[in-house]
Amino acid sequence: MNDALLEIRNLTVRYPGTTAVRDVAFQLQPGEALGIVGESGSGKSSIAGAILKSLGASARIAGEIAFEGRDLLRLSRADHRAVLGRRIGAVFQDPFTALNPARRVGGQIAEPMVRHLGAEPAHAMQRAIVLLRDMGIHRAEEVAHAFPHQLSGGMKQRTLIAAALACEPSLLILDEPTTALDVTVEAQILRLLARLRQQKRVSLLFISHNLGVVRRLCDSVAVMYASQFVELGRVGDVLEQPAHPYSKGLLASRPSLRAASRGSRLSAIQGQMPSAPRPEAGCVFAARCPFAEPRCTGGEQSLILTAPGHAARCWKAKTLGDWPRLAVEGTDLGEFRPGNALVNTNRLRKSFTMRRGMAAWRPSLANRWPRFRYQPTQVAAVDGVSLTISPGEVLGLVGESGCGKSTLGRLALRLLNCTDGSVEFDGADVGRLSGTDLSAFRKQAQIVFQNVGSSLNPRLSVGEALERPLVLFGLAKPRERRQRVEELLEMVRLPASYRLRYPHQLSGGERQRVAIARALASEPRFVVCDEPVSALDVSVQAAIVNLLADLRDRFGLAYLFISHDLAVVAQISDRVAVMYRGRICETGTPAELLAAPRHPYTRLLLAAAADESPTAEPSADIGAGATGCTFASRCPRRLPSICDTTVPTLRPVTSAHAVACHLDPIAKQQCGTIATASIPP
Amino acid sequence: MLICCTASPTRAFATAVPLSDSTALPRRASVPTALIVGASIVTILLVTAALAQVVAPYPFDQMHIRDRFAPPGLRYLAGTDEYGRDVFSRLLIGSQLSLLLGVIATLISMGIGVPLGMLAGYSRGLIDEAIMRVLDIMMAFPPIMLVLLILAITQPSLMKTAFAIGILSAPPIGRVTRSVTLDLMSGEFMEAARARGERLHYVLCRELLPNVWPVLMVEASLRVVFAVLLGAVLSFLGFGVQPPAADWGLMISNGRAFVEKAPWISLAPGIAMGLTVIGISLLGDGLREVLDPRLGRRQ
Amino acid sequence: MASYALRRLGTVLVILAVMSLLVFLATHALPASTAAMILGQYSTPETLAALEHKLGLDLPLWLQYWNWLRAMLHGDMGQSLVMERPVAPMLWDAFGRSAILALCAMAIVATVGVAMGVVAGVWRGRWPDHAVSIFAYLGIAVPEFYWGLVLILVFCSTFHLLPSSGIGNLSDGVGSYVSYLILPVITLTLTLLAHVSRLTRSSMAEQLDSMYVKVARARGLPEHVVIVRHALPNAMVPTITVLAQDFGFLIGGIVAIETVFAYPGLGRLLIFALQRQDLPLMQAAILTLTAVFCLANLGADLLYGIANPRIRHGGAVE
DSSP: OOOOSEEEEEEEEEETTEEEEEEEEEEEOTTOEEEEEOOTTSSHHHHHHHHHTOSOTTOEEEEEEEETTEEGGGSOHHHHHHHBTTTEEEEOSOTTTSSOTTSOHHHHHHHHHHHHHOOOHHHHHHHHHHHHHHTTOSSHHHHHTSOGGGSOHHHHHHHHHHHHTTTOOSEEEEESTTTTSOHHHHHHHHHHHHHHHHHHOOEEEEEESOHHHHHHHOSEEEEEETTEEEEEEEHHHHHHSOOSHHHHHHHHHSOOSSOOOTTBOOOOOOSOOOSSOOGGGSOTTGGGOTTOOGGGGSSOOOOEEEETTEEESOTTGGGOOOOOOOBBSSSOOOOOOOOSOSEEEEEEEEEEEEEOGGGGEEEEOGGGSOEEEEOOEEEEEEEEEEEEEOTTOEEEEEOOTTSSHHHHHHHHTTSSOOSEEEEEETTEEGGGOOHHHHHHHHHHEEEEOSOTTTSSOTTSOHHHHHHHHHHHTTOSOTTTHHHHHHHHHHHTTOOGGGGGOOGGGSOHHHHHHHHHHHHHTTOOSEEEEESTTTTSOHHHHHHHHHHHHHHHHHHTOEEEEEESOHHHHHHHOSEEEEEETTEEEEEEOHHHHHHSOOSHHHHHHHHHHHTOOOOSOOOOOOGGGSSSOTTGGGOTTOOHHHHTTSOOOOEEEETTEEEOOTTOHHHHHHTHHHHHHTSOO | OBOOOSSOHHHHHHHHHHHHHHHHHHHHHOOOHHHHHHHHHHHHHHHHHHTHHHHOSSOTTOOOGGGTTOOSSSSSTTOBOTTOOBHHHHHHHHHHHHHHHHHHHHHHHHHHHHHHHHHHHHHOHHHHHHHHHHHHHHHTSOHHHHHHHHHHHSOOOHHHHHHHHHHHHHHHHHHHHHHHHHHHHTSHHHHHHHHTTOOHHHIIIIIIHHHHHHHHHHHHHHHHHHHHHHHHHHHHHTSSSOTTSOOHHHHHHHHGGGTTTOTHHHHHHHHHHHHHHHHHHHHHHHHHHHHOHHHHOOO | OHHHHHHHHHHHHHHHHHHHHHHHHHHHTSSSOHHHHHHGGGOOHHHHHHHHHHHTTTSOHHHHHHHHHHHHHTTOOOBOTTTOSBHHHHHHHHHHHHHHHHHHHHHHIIIIIHHHHHHHHHTTTSHHHHHHHHHHHHHHHSOHHHHHHHHIIIIIIISOOSOOSSOOOGGGOHHHHHHHHHHHHHHHHHHHHHHHHHHHHHHHHHHHTSHHHHHHHHTTOOHHHIIIIIIHHHHHHHHHHHHHHHHHHHHHHHHHHHHHTTOOSHHHHHHHHHHHTOHHHHHHHHHHHHHHHHHHHHHHHHHHHHHOHHHHSOSOOO
């Protein structure tokens, strides 16, 4: 029977006090790709760790990992090392720390070849350059001689894949290889991996939290929850007809790339994953499962076959229906109609001085004498952005990391002062507010952050954190404060007893709920949500997005909803603005943007999110495109005569849709005269 | 508003509550042995120093002419010196001087360093630049040089020594405070405070300080040790506390001449100093393990 | 890299200028006046005024500073008031003797200390780690001079193995010369070894926990390659700064150690000058020690730049 490349039987990984992996078994055929999907803490990375023996001294591993006919767990350290790098390659999540900062990239790729294949260093270096070219890197020689800090994240991940493939292994373990990267870069890396799989006939063990990513690359998929495989089958079967309630919930809670109506909500999975699961006492998912009944918690669940080659750890799997949909009470609220502007940004510009103070004094050796000149470096993070948000409206702001979307959010709240332009709130120039007016503005405009780890002061209890805005803005008498805090907790669906907890006693989703409650404590009208769900697991994300939508409807809040995730933005927004390198390149309703994107960058984002082949090349860092369109260097349609010389302005396509592109036919027709007039002679 | 499916919120929380507690508990439970040992040594030291006059078997300056150079024994626990003074009694009184020096110097350096560091880290920009440049220049002096310079100008005394060491220790305290403050400044709860329009003193005292002090406690323990040791060097060289005070450094210095005949005169204060320093260092290391989030909270 | 080096050099020059001003002002705040000291008991108001005029002490302070600094830069450090000899040759002799002590100690600290730290970091939580950490606690528990005293008691008074004080003469043979150096150098290194080994340990431990080490292990590289070729170069970067910082402590140590071992170096000269309030000698000695420390820091900064590819190689490749 054994032609399997990798066969794992009864793999169990225990740490003191907890079991990370319980009784996991699967087979991987040569050339096959298996995805393991689960949220953080499900134990998926411990499987990779067990194969690579990188789990540390406190881990106890039991079971069997048969690779090419040998049990890896019973190999000596030296024999195991001879397999690693030679027969098994590995790529990890964070490319930013995975390369040795003190050594040249090429040497790090060549090193396994020298060690395992006995290659001459010079020859290995030549091979490394060839490999880099294989990874789609154009200037391979230069990259090989570069140090890691000189490369972008996507480039680093390519070199790490090259190093993992250096000795032509038969198995490649990928542990969340694209999680730390932007969507467009992620799409490129996934394409690269798919191509390499074809060319090199390498098997993949692909570990991810993202079902969509697994769909693009894998043949079969295992869904992992609380240390167990809960479902296992062909990718198509599992994703189209999930059998286990958890898989159903995961798929349902992921927003699809569709414009959603105001009343629609995501199907969330309530609660959170247990950190010390006890499957012997019943189904580990029962506490969160809408289909649960007393029999589920009666005893240990085992994997049962629901269809040929498709198994789920649920005794009811064959009889379950769809994951229940959520709906808002009453009728659909209909489309949002904007009123008078609540927030208005007017040609907003923010430039940062990268090098200033002492460091700006750059010495030079002109005319043989050392000289010091003051040369501060200016970088525009936000460049001429004009946006309007009406009361009760949700404006989604999408863009990749570093495009200036968070800076824009902070400018809108005057957490940063703008270099040029202005922000108006309720008709008043925010930049000129002071004293009680400023305080009134602060009360009405609040913010929710991305980083759930640092959004709450670790030394303040939840109650103290929520009380502070009440005290500061004089919103509740001392005797009423406690009651008001409990109301706030109830509003974000946390029990009143959480008042006494400290942040480290909360899960990520709970912290985000507290942060939302804190922002809403001052009863604001406008809230900047800066990537509020991107640090959370998929099953928790949906609940937070729903909560934000509910609060919007209940209090008539206006949001500036910032995210890199087009699907999440489309779900909650009334209008979407796409940002690239400090400028808005397209605005419109989600429906229009998704159905008929006009700007090449929007198309690229959409293609990357929808898993089509993106056509643009990786972002090249050419000093912030001061003279022309910032997207020109990546644009497949660029016309140098105009795109490199003139900054495109936002021009309307329909009443609610505008695009900043010289080459857009409709926008060009409408404002043709302006466009030609602005070309310098 | 929301029709929650079948899983009611309360049920979800029923699973959530005990879990969070179980993750929080182990961190509290394990107290490092270094902390226990260090804290006990420091406690004993503080108690004996406070009660030195009561506990000491003889007045520290009482001479027993007939018992000069008496070796350690039941009558004189640590022997006597060249004037027949009881070394053990002098050690006890000396512990007062050493701890006083350590604590005063550290308070002075924290008094200068903490506000400067917090201000630099909080304001960034020009103020930061100016403060840090001044601290850099102070740090560019070899440590002992600055103190010797100050002490050479004026008549030596315990307070002046403490003052000089305090000034010397201010730059490192300032730097640590600044780096911790900068770390915290990037924390989003700081931005939330600014989004509420909190006043400077609230931000510094309520949001920042509670997070800075754990790191400062560790740093302070290092500074006390540094002050005790440097104080000993200075009195050894004759620039610190002046005779006939029962200072440890001074006692070692005086005993040097009789190191072959009566080694206990010099060795005993050294052992006392070693115990003090090790106790405070252990306390600091233990505190670091418990308090410093950068080292402590490993997953 | 060139721009980095120039910037560091500029900083050092500024610091030295500030230093010289501080030293000048501090010594001028001293109760004793140079003229009064030279004249001693023969001083009368008239002779005092005449001598002050001759020495330029009645000039404005900034002019005095300028004259003094100019003389210093030309190598003229003035005349010792107590010894009544030119300062420069005295200072140079003492400086050479101290430099031998310092260099020997630094060499031992940089090799043995770093090696101890690496061993402790690699075998974390095992006996080599505990041994190093006990050594470190003992090393920092008492000031250097106390260990000097203990060593004298053991090696000189009890076993009579080594000379306890003074300096050897090269004409009596290298062995004799070295025998005078052994105890002072060992004493100097003890505290610094403790410090350096502890910090190297923690930086090594941090590197061994890092992601790229995990990746290197996942490539099946042998452990010694992972430690020596991957972790060590990165662990050394902060150690360089620590060594430079320790050079400052070394200077402090030298002052005390030279007193304990009656070693005629710069430290003893400084103490002598301070005790006798010998202004020119004091200024010259402090300024020399400070300059040495600054140069050591500059050297460390440059080494740091060489060890750190972020500084050595600037911008992006793509």
